Amino acid sequence: MTRILLALCGLTPQIITETLYALHQEGQLPQRVILLTTRAGRERCLKRLLGENGGLRRFFADYGLAASACRLDASDILTPAPAVDDITTLEDSVAFQTTREAEVAVDFSLAGGRKTMGASLALAAQCYARPGDRLFHVLVSPPDFESQPDFFYPPPVPASLPRPAPPLPPLSTDQARITLAHLPLVRLRPCWPPSLLEQPQRPETFLAGLSLAHSPCLRFHVRQRSLSLGGRTCRLPPVxxxxxxxxxxxxxxxxxxxxxxxxxxxxxxxxxxxxxxxRKVEEIYRKVCTTSAARSTTGILNLSAENFMTYKAKLHRQLRQQLGELAPYAEIASHGTRPNVRYGLRLARGHMLMDEEW
Ligand SMILES: [Zn+2]
Incomplete structure (x- = not known):
């Protein structure tokens, strides 16, 4: 089993050696480290961790570890692609990728980076984590060490020497204690349908999928121009x-x-x-519209963006009047911001039935 540390990093790369130190103390040094950070954070990591006499090299040397024991090189320090995605998207995608491999256990570390980065990584971990994966924070005590730019990890204690006397100011680095605070992980992965695990998803997509699994069926009765949903019926005008x-x-x-x-x-x-x-709307309209009065509605026969929005609003009004709180299951949902809004139905096709072939 390979262990991967998936860690966040802000502008203080020390947190990475501190985390590796704590994992090493537990006998759980990862074979590989992947860092998620900002562009400025990446520069710092390259210089202060991986650079000449960087913290990582010194840690390996001081603890007698071969560099090959734990891989972390420049290509493992990931940042969001400029103007394409944000850190949350990157977190979702890396969490998805690392939890795909059967022989890999992932340690998600929330220590480092901004709180928003930690919050979204914790959510991604809950959506993707498997039984062997872990989520933790790293605690440094006394807290004074967290603000020391040159503190990367406590030095090794020679086996023959006793621990130094209780701390007296100023503190020396061998008085630092670093502990992993393991966090409870709600493992939601078994709740997802396999199709949700084919590509990275946002937590909100997962959670919406969770509620949709229990959603009612929407049945269309074309001749009656009506639909039934959760025991309620809704009859609609032709348009x-x-x-x-x-x-x-x-x-x-x-x-x-x-x-x-x-x-x-x-x-x-x-x-x-x-x-x-x-054109499809028009075709349906011609079939379901049987009175000449209704046929005078010309907007539907040459759909414009404006007409579409008007008809959609009228449809939603009807649905809400007749279906009450179930209306959202039948509404045409919109997603995104202008001009990139997309429209569609929330229900999966398995939840939609038609009483005649179309
Ligand atoms: Zn779809």
Whole structure:
């Protein structure tokens, strides 16, 4: 079993040698270290950990460890790609990758970096961790050492010498104590459908998937222009029904299994696709609209972005009136910010039924 330390780092790379020291004391030195940090943090790590006479080299030498015992080189210090993703996305993706390997145990360390980085890594750990993976914080005492820029780890104690006398100011580094504070880990991994574990996900996607697993079925009755959901029925005007039904038909073409409530790029449509999709809406409309009065609604026959938003609002009003708190299961959800908003249905296709072939 290979052990990987997945650690956060801010502007104080000392936390990494401190963590390695504590793990070494426990006999759990990892074979590999992956650091997640900012660009400024990476510069510091390269200089102060990996550089000439850097903290990591000194730690290895002082404790008689071969550099090959624990790999940490420049390529293991990861930062978010500029303008592409943020640190949370990087954390999700690295947590996903490292927990994929069967013969690897991952130690998630929250010591280092900003609190927001730690909070999101802890969430990612809860979503991905397997039984052998661990989550911990690193405590340095007395706390004075945390603010000392030159303190990287306590020096080895020669076997023949007793520990020095109780601390008297100024403190010397051999009085430092470093401990791992293991944190309880809610292991949610067994709750996810396999499709959610095929690529990195945001915790909110996981959690939405969790609630969708228990969601009701949405059944469409095309002739009646109605739908039933959780024991309730909702009858819709032709335009609103056509719009919603077209989204349901669209969703049926994708094999997503409920892992897309936060804006899946496969089954959620951007506005140009919605407008292209307008032909389908028109086709449904012509079939379900049986009275000439209703047929006078021309906007649906040449869908524009403005019409789409108006009809969507009318649809949601109807759904809320008739389905109450269940309405969100049937609504056309939007995700993202303008102009990159995507629209789609939250329910997985397995939760949608039609009473006739279409
Ligand atoms: Zn999807």
């Amino acid at each position: 609103e029904f056509s719009l919603l039904f077209s989204f349901a038909l669209h969703k049926l073409r994708f094999s997503c299994t409920g892992d897309c409530p936060s804006g899946c790029t496969a089954c959620y449509m951007d506005m140009p696709t919605v407008l292209e999709h307008g």
